[in-house]
Amino acid sequence: MKARLAIILCLLLLVFASCAYAQNEDNVRELFYQGNIYYSDNDLEEAINSYQKALNCGYESGALYYNLANAYFKNSGLGKAIIYYLRASRLTPNDPDIRSNLAHARSLIQGGMINPRSPWFMRFFLRFTNLFSLNRITSIAISLYLTLCVLIIIGIYLKRYRRFFTSIDIIIAIFLAISILVFGVKFKEQVIERHAIVIKQETDSRFEPLDNATTFFTLYEGEKVQVVTSNGEWFKIRRSDGKQGWVKRSDIELV
């Protein structure tokens, strides 16, 4: 009797949870469309408000980040626009619109992007990793891993086809190794390393986390930096050319 009651309660909980999820998703959609209407009316501040409210519901989508980035871009918020284009590209890395807008936004960074040229194979590999979102490469790696396990077991029992299964196992193992490598790169980039974008038009990177410290170099709105550590109101950052300095927390925003 008690077990039956527990099952009924669990089922009810599941139904309520799915209803709440659907309700929240509907809210997100409604705010998204509302934001689009404001955007088309050129009321960019209201469009930004609507998209932000949709994000505050605890849900995200590539299109939502993309539209918010567009609104910021049109509203002279280059730094914020780049942040949201990057977030959008994490969810939908293959979207050509996101890539195009991000490239255009980056082209407007004052003084241009500082991008040390890496070897061709690194550029090729990084371009390859950019084809996958973190969740997608995780799914691919898990699928390959499960397939490999099943084929190994079948190959052990079907001795007659052992050579055939070994060949397939090797191929799948190679793909699995590549997918794990890509996963590692994406995981490092999105989870381990903390990247940030400069949201102020211009900010000084100093030698020490002090207001009166000597300026080492100047960062411009939209530039991407890696956060190394923090100290109160200051972040220690590393620019793509390897130079490190301290900038105020309020001048940059984590991606």
Next chain:
Amino acid sequence: MNMDIKNNYFAKTLLLVSCGIFLWVGLSLAQDIGFETRVDKNVSKVGSPIKLSLIFDGVQNMGAVDLPDIPHFTWRYLGPSTLMSMVNGQVTKSVTHAYLLMPTKTGKLEIPSLSIMYKGKAYSSKAIPVNIIPASSSQAQGQIRDSQPQQDADEELADKLFLTINLSKDTAYVNEKINAAIKLYISGVSIRDITFPFIENNAFLVDKFSQPKQYKEILNGITYNVIDFSTDIYGLYPGEFRLKPTEVNCNIITRRRSNNRRGSPFDDSFFNSNIFDNFFGQYEKYPTIVKSISVPISILTLPEYGRPGSFDGALGNFNFTLDVSPKDVQVGDPITLTMTVSGSGNFNTVNTPRLNFKNSFKTYEPEITQQPRLKTFKQVIVPRNHKITEIPPISFSFFNTITKTYKTITTTPVPIKVKPLEKGQELKVFEISKDFTDRIKRVETLGRDIVYVKDNPNGIYKTGALLCKNELLLIILFLPALAVILVIITQARKNYLAMDVPYARKLAAPRKAKKSLANLRNLINSKETSRFYDAVFKALQEYIGNKFHLSAAGITSDVIDELRARGIDNQVLDELKTCFDMCDRSRYAPSSIQEEEARKTLKMLEGIISKIERIKK
């Protein structure tokens, strides 16, 4: 003696240092200072103050100056502010004394030139004209901005935001380059979304605007932020024209009031700021078109007199050079003529110089590249016969807009060597299709902007829901690997046992014995004691056969000698022999078996197996 020398050296050094310090101080004191006056606006109303700043550059210890009586103004001192900056190791310092001037009369007034004395030297500033307009009735109630008449507002805006256009010349020839410097002056207003200037005129061709420059400029005592748009325009027809006012579209940004009152877009927050506006106000845009004045300009036709035959409309002051490569070729081989026109002028009017080669060369469409002060024509020509010895002279004519005369530059003949075709070779001169040349000619300049927003949110996920951070999934992922390991171990063991039969039998012996003992126990319990000793004998045969890898069928009590040789304990062997004897007796002299006896035999058998199992080897 030594002390004297040391003292002397010290005194000399001290003297030199002292002289140096005095010289430096003297030079510093003798240094000139800068003095100028600025106002925050040139147009104001009666009762609305103007901020006058007296700026002293190069000095910071300059005290406040008592202003003389300024006609139609009353003044009040606001206070000083100092500035010190270091650029490239050079220190600059200044002090600014601010005053409030309250106009008491309307009309075009003037803040007169001010003179000061500093270190015995006189300095004076320039006079600043100001326009004082009448105040409205509500102004007296201190509500200047709310009920400001539109006309006043426009006048005040015109002072803060205006556009000027300056042409490099007011008379030019058709197609002659005229530089138009269009400057947008901004002071005291915040503007955004500035468009490039729009010059509407059918009689002129307007070139592409260059990247605007931004700098500060002081005009009538006011510091303006200037956006300098520069372009070139070209007259298309001769005649007297007025260049229509140039327009720039922009949005003036102002704060929206919390009580929904709308101020003019250029409200002065200095006197009317409300702290709550900063918290609850929002920005509001006022679309505005800023226009320049109309400018007269005369466009002349080019003179007919002295016009050379090779003139193709080029205007400016140019130089013309020719380069030929290669100079040693075979009939049918291509030669590239690089004709370069450099200098200043309208390069759009510079066309490919005419080549009068008749039939000696096959010519192709030239490849044209244009840079700011350079235009290059790369012309491929193919010699048709080996009798050609030179590239004939090429002429380029242009109208020099400085000297106002036509000029022709003719190159000298360039000697070349053309070898005849070898025997068996044929002259092949390729024609380029018109489509191909059309495609080359068409150079499109594409615009660039962001792609429009998306219509659908598509996949919506929980924020930050990463599959790789799902702990349950990570735990579950261990199971397949565990299964693979277990299968591999099991299979390996199975293979090993298949290879080593004695070991496999030895390993299976206790398990099988256990089964046989259970069977014996069942026989006792079911009172089927007649078959008991048969079963005991079989169990012993099977166990010993498996354990010592012997053929089970041939195992009798004779096996004891063999087991002794394998080092089995004598006591165990004795028990085994007793057991075999009991079996033989029962099998060959059948008699009824008591349950108790059967249990005793079973126990003995269990003991034998147990003892043999305990033997290590």
